[in-house]
Amino acid sequence: MIGRLNHVAIAVPDLEAAAAQYRGTLGADVGAPQDEPGHGVTVVFITLPNTKIELLYPLGENSPIAGFLEKNPSGGIHHICYEVDDILAARDRLKAEGARVLGTGEPKIGAHGKPVLFLHPKDFNGCLVELEQV
Amino acid sequence: MIGRLNHVAIAVPDLEAAAAQYRGTLGADVGAPQDEPGHGVTVVFITLPNTKIELLYPLGENSPIAGFLEKNPSGGIHHICYEVDDILAARDRLKAEGARVLGTGEPKIGAHGKPVLFLHPKDFNGCLVELEQV
Numbered sequence: 001m002i003g004r005l006n007h008v009a010i011a012v013p014d015l016e017a018a019a020a021q022y023r024g025t026l027g028a029d030v031g032a033p034q035d036e037p038g039h040g041v042t043v044v045f046i047t048l049p050n051t052k053i054e055l056l057y058p059l060g061e062n063s064p065i066a067g068f069l070e071k072n073p074s075g076g077i078h079h080i081c082y083e084v085d086d087i088l089a090a091r092d093r094l095k096a097e098g099a100r101v102l103g104t105g106e107p108k109i110g111a112h113g114k115p116v117l118f119l120h121p122k123d124f125n126g127c128l129v130e131l132e133q134v
Numbered sequence: 135m136i137g138r139l140n141h142v143a144i145a146v147p148d149l150e151a152a153a154a155q156y157r158g159t160l161g162a163d164v165g166a167p168q169d170e171p172g173h174g175v176t177v178v179f180i181t182l183p184n185t186k187i188e189l190l191y192p193l194g195e196n197s198p199i200a201g202f203l204e205k206n207p208s209g210g211i212h213h214i215c216y217e218v219d220d221i222l223a224a225r226d227r228l229k230a231e232g233a234r235v236l237g238t239g240e241p242k243i244g245a246h247g248k249p250v251l252f253l254h255p256k257d258f259n260g261c262l263v264e265l266e267q268v
Contacts, residue, residue: 001161004184008142008214012259021258025231026216027135048216050138050184055259075259077211080142082160082182097159124155125146125189125209 001090002082006112006132007045007052011065011078015057018075019044022053033057036111040064043111054111079118079128087115087133099123107133135224136216140246140266141186145199145212149191152209153178156187167191170245174198177245188245213252213262221249221267233257241267 012018015033022044023030031045040063046053056078058066068078084090087107095101100120110116110132119129146152149167156178157164165179174197180187190212192200202212218224221241229235234254244250244266253263 001159002182005139005142005182005187008139010259010261018259025135025228025233048136048139053139072260074256075261077214077261080211094159099159122208125144125152126206127144127209127211 001093002084002131003134004083005051006081006083006130006134007054008080009054009056009078009130010075011056011068011072012075013069013073015042015044015055018055022046022055028053034111035059038109039111040066041111079130081116081130081132083134084131085133087117087131090131090133091117094119135227136218136265137268138217139185140215140217140264140268141188142214143188143190143212143264144209145190145202145206146209147203147207149176149178149189152189156180156189162187168245169193172243173245174200175245213264215250215264215266217268218265219267221251221265224265224267225251228253 019030022028029047033042033044035042040059042057042059044055056065100123102118107115107117115133117131121128153164156162163181167176167178169176174193176191176193178189190199225235234257236252241249241251249267251265255262
């Protein structure tokens with residue numbers, strides 16, 4: 001069911017410093033910061049040859065990563081995103097197997113303009129898993 | 135400098151259950167468990183179309199992931215691994231930029247038979263970063 005690893009998302013306490021480190025020290029292809037008000041984050045995309053890293057920084061109040069950064073002041077890996085062909089079929093299969101889908105259970109439009117869902121970390125080895133329909 | 139994302143490593147409290155979940159519920163291509171006594175882990179490789187997930191479970195005493203699982207009983211993302219062409223050149227560049235290399239600073243042979251190094255999470259947004267020469 002799952003396809004490619006679409007991205008790994010890393011919450012960072014200093015977006016400018018993290019982007020500079022990936023661009024300079026690690027020599028990666030790092031984009032410009034993009035505000036995603038609907039998701040409460042500013043994102044920097046890092047394009048690797050086979051997948052992406054997303055650096056996440058809180059935007060506005062009630063950002064979903066503010067609490068994560070409070071608990072992890074140095075930052076940390078926030079979630080991983082797997083691609084699926086059909087997000088509703090994936091959701092229904094997961095729910096039938098007992099996995100919990102976060103929020104309303106209806107897909108939202110994610111940072112790439114595609115439908116996404118998040119799965120409960122307790123059901124997936126402590127990892128917050130995003131599914132994105134591609 | 136960094137190339138492909140070689141893998142994402144997830145420490146899991148129940149290797150059999152996690153492998154069954156990725157194989158069954160998530161429909162992924164999941165290998166057989168492999169003991170890596172030199173690294174203190176049993177590993178299950180999950181082959182995605184563009185990268186790998188590695189499920190890690192402690193093997194023997196003094197496993198490097200035993201403490202992580204004590205702190206994170208549900209499991210969690212343990213590290214991410216970037217590929218580099220020349221691990222000694224990468225190490226020297228990172229050290230010159232002030233990043234800390236874990237252990238002796240000399241590469242060890244990793245689970246794939248290639249030289250690897252680990253970088254200090256505090257220097258990389260709270261993420262344990264492995265570099266693997268390919």
